[in-house]
Amino acid sequence: MADRELGFRRNAQGLLTLSGTPLGALVTPLFEASRSGTPAYVYDLDGLDAGARALETSFGSAPHVTAYAVKANSAGTIVRTFARAGTGADVVSGAELEVALGAGIEPRKIVMSGVAKTDAELDLAIARDILAVQVESIEEIGRLAARARAAGKRARLGVRVKPGVSIDSHAHIATGHDAAKFGVAKTDLGAAWEYVDRHPELSAVGVSSHVGSMLREVDPYLATARVVCEVVKARLAGGHALEYADFGGGYGIDYGGGAAPAPSAFVGAALELLRSEGLSALKLVIEPGRSLVGPFGVLVARIVQTKESAERRWLMIDAGMNDLIRPALYGAKHRVELLDAAPADPEWRVVGPVCESSDDFGAHPLGRAPSGLVVLRDAGAYGFVLASEYNGRPLPAEVFVKDGRVVHVSASPGRESWVARRLQA
Numbered sequence: 001m002a003d004r005e006l007g008f009r010r011n012a013q014g015l016l017t018l019s020g021t022p023l024g025a026l027v028t029p030l031f032e033a034s035r036s037g038t039p040a041y042v043y044d045l046d047g048l049d050a051g052a053r054a055l056e057t058s059f060g061s062a063p064h065v066t067a068y069a070v071k072a073n074s075a076g077t078i079v080r081t082f083a084r085a086g087t088g089a090d091v092v093s094g095a096e097l098e099v100a101l102g103a104g105i106e107p108r109k110i111v112m113s114g115v116a117k118t119d120a121e122l123d124l125a126i127a128r129d130i131l132a133v134q135v136e137s138i139e140e141i142g143r144l145a146a147r148a149r150a151a152g153k154r155a156r157l158g159v160r161v162k163p164g165v166s167i168d169s170h171a172h173i174a175t176g177h178d179a180a181k182f183g184v185a186k187t188d189l190g191a192a193w194e195y196v197d198r199h200p201e202l203s204a205v206g207v208s209s210h211v212g213s214m215l216r217e218v219d220p221y222l223a224t225a226r227v228v229c230e231v232v233k234a235r236l237a238g239g240h241a242l243e244y245a246d247f248g249g250g251y252g253i254d255y256g257g258g259a260a261p262a263p264s265a266f267v268g269a270a271l272e273l274l275r276s277e278g279l280s281a282l283k284l285v286i287e288p289g290r291s292l293v294g295p296f297g298v299l300v301a302r303i304v305q306t307k308e309s310a311e312r313r314w315l316m317i318d319a320g321m322n323d324l325i326r327p328a329l330y331g332a333k334h335r336v337e338l339l340d341a342a343p344a345d346p347e348w349r350v351v352g353p354v355c356e357s358s359d360d361f362g363a364h365p366l367g368r369a370p371s372g373l374v375v376l377r378d379a380g381a382y383g384f385v386l387a388s389e390y391n392g393r394p395l396p397a398e399v400f401v402k403d404g405r406v407v408h409v410s411a412s413p414g415r416e417s418w419v420a421r422r423l424q425a
C-alpha cells in the first residue's frame with residue numbers, strides 16, 4: 001500500500017481511480033451481479049484510516065480525545081475503522097451511542113451532545129458511564145440529576161457553552177451565535193454551576209463548545225476555544241476540578257472550491273492555546289465529523305437520460321436529493337464527474353429524479369456525449385446519513401473499499417421493501 005497513491009484520483013487515461021484501481025472496475029461487477037445497484041456510496045477505508053491516524057499523531061503526547069461526530073457517517077465499518085485508529089465519539093442520540101459502543105469505542109472516549117436528549121438516552125449514557133453528557137441547558141441539568149438519582153448513580157457531565165461567535169458558513173450549519181438553540185448562554189453559567197454543585201449525584205468534568213461547520217479558517221475556532229478556556233479557568237479558580245476542555249469540530253474540507261486548513265492545523269492551534277492559558281494538564285477533546293469522512297466517499301449514479309432544449313442541457317441521473325440532500329438543504333456544491341472521463345466542456349445541469357425543483361446538483365463540465373456512470377465527489381459526510389425514501393426511492397447502497405478491493409457491501413433495502421412497508425402502513 002505504501003507505494004500506491006491513496007484516495008480518489010484520475011489516472012492518465014482519465015479514469016477515476018481509488019488507491020490506483022479504476023473505480024469502474026471495482027463497482028461495475030457489483031452492479032452487474034445486482035448485489036448493489038446505483039445509486040451507491042463508495043468509501044475509501046484506507047483514506048479514512050490514514051486521515052484518522054494522522055490526526056491522532058498530531059496531538060503528540062498531549063492528553064486528548066478525538067470524539068468523531070458519528071452523525072457525519074454512522075456506518076459500522078467506518079466507526080470500527082476509527083475505533084481501531086484510537087478515536088472516540090461524539091454522539092447525539094441513544095442509537096448513535098449504541099453504534100459507537102458496538103463498534104468498539106471505549107465509553108470514556110464518548111461524549112453525548114444534543115438539546116433534547118430523552119430520559120432513555122440519558123439513562124443509557126449514565127449506565128454506560130461515558131466521558132460526559134454535554135448538557136445544553138439548566139433544565140437539562142435538572143433532568144440529568146433526576147435520572148442519576150433514579151439509577152442510584154453519579155452522572156458525569158460537561159457544560160456546553162454558547163460561545164457567541166458567528167462564522168462565515170451557511171446559516172443552517174452555524175451553531176455558536178447568540179440566537180442558536182445550542183448550549184448554555186454565558187449569562188446562565190453561574191446558575192448552571194450552582195445547580196450542579198448543589199447535586200452530589202452530578203459530577204462536572206468538562207466544558208465544551210461547537211461553533212458550527214465548514215470552517216475555512218482557524219480563527220473562529222480559536223475564538224470559541226478562548227471562551228471555553230475562560231469558563232474553565234473561572235471554574236478551576238473556584239476550587240473545582242475539571243478533566244477536559246472540548247473545543248468542538250467543524251473543520252472544513254475542499255469541495256472543489258478551495259482548500260481548508262488540515263484538521264491537524266486546528267489541533268496545533270488548540271494545543272498552543274491550552275499551553276498559553278496554562279491548561280495543558282487538561283484533556284483536549286475535539287469533535288470532528290466532516291473532515292474525517294467527507295473526502296473519502298463518493299456517490300456513484302447512473303445517467304438515465306439527457307434533455308436538451310435551446311437554452312439548456314440537462315443530465316438526468318438516478319441519484320436524487322433523497323440520496324444526497326446537501327445541495328438542496330445547504331446550497332452545497334459537489335463536483336459531478338464522469339467515472340471514465342476527465343471533466344470537459346460543455347456544462348450540463350445535473351438533476352435527479354425527485355419531483356422537487358431543488359433536486360438539482362448544479363452545472364458541471366461533462367463533455368459532448370455523457371453516458372454511463374457519474375460520481376458526486378466528497379460525499380462521505382452528511383450523505384447517506386441524511387438520505388430518505390422520498391418519492392418511493394429506496395435508500396442507496398454503501399460499498400466499502402480497502403487495499404484496492406471491495407471488502408463489504410451494505411445493500412439497498414430495495415424497492416420491494418418500500419412498497420411492502422407502505423402498503424402495510
Ligand SMILES: Cc1ncc(COP(=O)(O)O)c(C=O)c1O
Nearest residue numbers: 069210213249250287288289290
Ligand atoms: C456538537 C457537534 N459537534 C461536532 C459536530 C461535527 O461538525 P463537523 O462535521 O463540521 O466537524 C457537529 C455537527 O453538526 C455538532 O453539532
